[in-house]
Amino acid sequence: MPKSLSLLPHWMQHYRRDWLAGDLSASIIVALLLIPQGLAYAQLAGLPPMAGLYASIGPLLVYGFFGSSMTQSVGPMAITSAMTAAALAPLAAPGSTQYLLLAATLTLLSGLMLTLFGLFKLGGITRILSLPVIQGFSAGTALLIALGQTGALLGTVWRGDTLPALVTNLPAALQALALPQVLFGLIGLALMWLAANPTSQLLGKLGVADKAAQMAGKILPLLVMLALAALLATLDSTHQIKTLGQLPAAHLSSPAITGLHRLDLASVQSLLLPALLIGLAGFLQSITVAQSMAAERQQTSPAARHPGISANRELLALGNCNLASALVGGMPVSGGFSRTVVNTNAGAQTPLAGMLSAVWIILALWALLPLLAFLPQALLAATIILATARMISLSQLRQAWHFDYRDGVAWLMTFVGVLLTGPMIGIALGVGIAIALYLWRSQQPHIAIVGRVAQSEHYRNVLRHQVETTPEVLAVRIDENLYFANIANVIAQINTQLSQHPASRQLLLILSAVNSIDYSAVNALKDWQRGLADQGTTLHLAEVKGPVLDTLRHGDFLDQLIHPPFISTHAAMQTLSPQELDYSI
Template sequence: MQSGKKGIWPFPDANSLGQDAIAGLVIAAMLIPQGMAYALLAGLPAQVGLYASLLPTAAYALFGSSRYLAVGPVAVVSLMVATATALLSQRHGLDPVPVAASLALASGAILMLMGLLRLGFITHFLSRPVLLGFMGGVAVLIGLSQLPHALGIPVEVREPFALVGELAGNWQSFSLPTLLLAIGTVLLIRLFSGPLARLLQPRLPTAGLIVSRLGALAAVVLGITLALHTGLGERTALVGEIPRGLPSFALPPIELAWLMELLGMAFLISLIGLMESVSVGRALAARDGEDIQPNRELLGLGASNLVAGLSAAYPVTGGLARTLVARDAGAKSPLAGVFAAGGVLLALLFATPVLAMLPRAILAGIILLAVLPLLDFASIRDTWRHNRPDATVALISFASVLILGVELGLLTGLAVSLALLLWRISQPHVAEVGRVPGTEHFRNIRRHQVETRPGLSMIRVDESLQFPNSRFLRDTLLEHLDTHPETRDLVLVCSAINEIDSTALETLEELVRSLAARGIRLHLSEVKGPVLDRLRRAGFPALLAPGRIFFTNQAAFEEIGADKPQQDQSVAQ
């Protein structure tokens, strides 16, 4: 099994270098139109997307842990940047370009700090239901934001419901050439990824894979050709002038008054970007026996965003489509990203006058098709079938993004997800268990035919004991004793308990005293070593006496009481 490669070293051989060069040029062919499209989605000039596809792509090659991951602008982050820059422009009258660069710089600093502190685990707090809903809501927002460009209807609003209303009220003014360009772009990309790729696949598998990813470039070339030779530029909006040459390398102008407002969104962008990069990298690395290291990804993405902020770009992360292109094109090392940056550099030096003639409707078509996979309603449906609370979280996240916006929508999803987690912890599964005849296994008396002893109740709790659930457990045990007045010994089965915090320990101490007043002894069984150590340090075994701590359930069952076991006839409910 190969381990994750650390940057570009060791340097690849000549054959691998050639494959990286080919893969890099293929990635650049996708990066150029996508970068321009996503920059416009972020409310920035098209060249900013090219800047974000240049130095950040090369920076990741030096620090990242994936040989495939292609870093650059992505749709979700672009929309989050658009939200942040629009807000600050409205409040402080700021130019969105330096604000976006400052976002990248802040995001890079956050990611680097998280990497140095080894905080990669923080991605675990974004649960799958929250991501499903968030990504779906963002996809709808992105799709709505591109409708004016695809229809040729100018609008002045950004809010989704107001935008739909304005489009509906001005539908007569739509531009047929613009709409045909957007539809044609979608069909052309589908043609390349479908029939053309399948035609080449049997005889030229690699060529088929590469061709399947070049539909966007073909649409760009066709659109520019039409604009140059048919007068189409007079009937539809074009990208417009793109400065030639490299971006200026400087610290963006930052003012403390608005930088503090930016840090919250920068953190969310960092979190979403890290999640997307790690999930994409892991999905591909698992196929090839590699290892994606979240903490090293933090450093790689942090370096990429720092460079983006210093080169007049905006926040970047790893993109699925570009990464698949890198893998399918035969990338052997992160040097493929360096070659991709070289391709973007050539475009900035020599192709900007031509790229300025690109119809914006084509970029809208590229974005609309790119965000469709984010609308994963099939996964939400499947989640609803087996876990409705999780599906509810996804739906709430989805609706919150549409109603409240990207930032508040994500925070709402996180809050609901954490609230559900606390609710689950506070309501642990508790079951009375008995011994399966002829064995030393103990199972739920409601699901299995088991043996029980008169006067003995064995209760298993399937959760660690912590402050959210300690009172629930106490009340559940007392309710059980109220319905089983013959009980003289109560055994708390601790096989699923990994931790007992101070609140839960205090509750157990109260329970010992309360049961003693009833003439009932409390015992513990199958206590894990770390938990037992904590109980001993707190002096709990002495308080528990005459109750005991048994090594196994079998020992507790055999040693408590001398009566013969009776057969419990309960069956699964």
């Protein structure tokens, strides 16, 4: 293969002509969705509508060169848009020149951070968030977004980054309601909803193929929006329905670059944490979407020997996409689930579909820009409300609670935290809850008293299996890593078991499930071992893993043991049990 071609993405090197039809059809459909969504999400972020369209062009072109998913659709999303508004609202007035500069800088910083994470191969960074925390954050943010867009839907001003702020501003919003605008918003919302899920279900019952029915459910709401916009265009200006109005001519520019010299250091520093959180939230959404679609398609390709989804490559790709968005005056972007599903179902085979979508959007900016002025703001708000409503699922809470009440608590606390503090503090709270949940669980580790399964070398929990035990030897399996936060609890539990087995003079700790041990835990074990010896009980270890054994060798704890760690529980029992007991097979 020529060297010039080897520099191209893998899918470009192996592109097949028969993929073009699918990529072309998917690109047109996704472009039709991206235009109203880009306009809506820009308004949600407090930015001019055009910013959402700019953010839908550069990132799609860039992702094709750096991304690892074949059907990922990158662009503005509801959660990152809401987080952008929450981050910038305290710093500048929405729509002001300073606000635009801060938004582009925020996008630039987020892109730089994600790119650096990718270069340092930190793709596992999202593991700091558990699934219940992610779900609670998404549901809480989605509810805030939907409530915040209700004002625009009904033609009034109802704003607030948190639920208390929304409640406080509700009386003034109610007083400003006008019946024509309320009716238009509610009727538009109902029609767009009916054109989506109910229509898809009806078409499915009529025998239409599932993919075609789902595609119709995505396209028909857009047609409803266009039909209502066309209706408004034929009426005189007395209808009082707010529309986008005249949009400026397309002009790709970068406030982050041209105006960077106007930013003071304090403003940049204030954007660092929001940029990190928005980047992580966007990456988490993107990698989840990419992995879901790849699993559904059983993607080892479509290009032969495609390397599959790489978290580190996705970090690099999303970082570069945000850099591209910042350079053209856009906003933070990420992969979107609904758009990616549409892209996949419409026949997309490679990232060429996304790149072609960017081309169609550019052509739309050139040819259709005057017509976009008639799009009603209420229907853009309806687009956001319908998109975010799907993210609010109480069934997730029920499932988490049923599986483990602690997971349910994490879901609920994150959800309530987002509602009370907003998405920016909410996601930070989610990280804290995930860490606290880990500490909570690991502080109460499971330990098991084990005995031998008859005529074997296998040892199992005495509470779950019929096993043989030796009164003189208490064999305890520890099912958790040992560190400063749980060692006292572990020792307390084992001391309780020793008190219930007074005949035991040999204590065997089975560390087969222990992958790490810290300095605090080792010192606690040393002190405990001396106390046990004073009471006439000898401490032994078995099945110590290599990394744990290496750690123990750094100190003198092993030197204080009468016997080196046993290679297996059975070997230990053969040595420690009274001679009259037969532990042979």
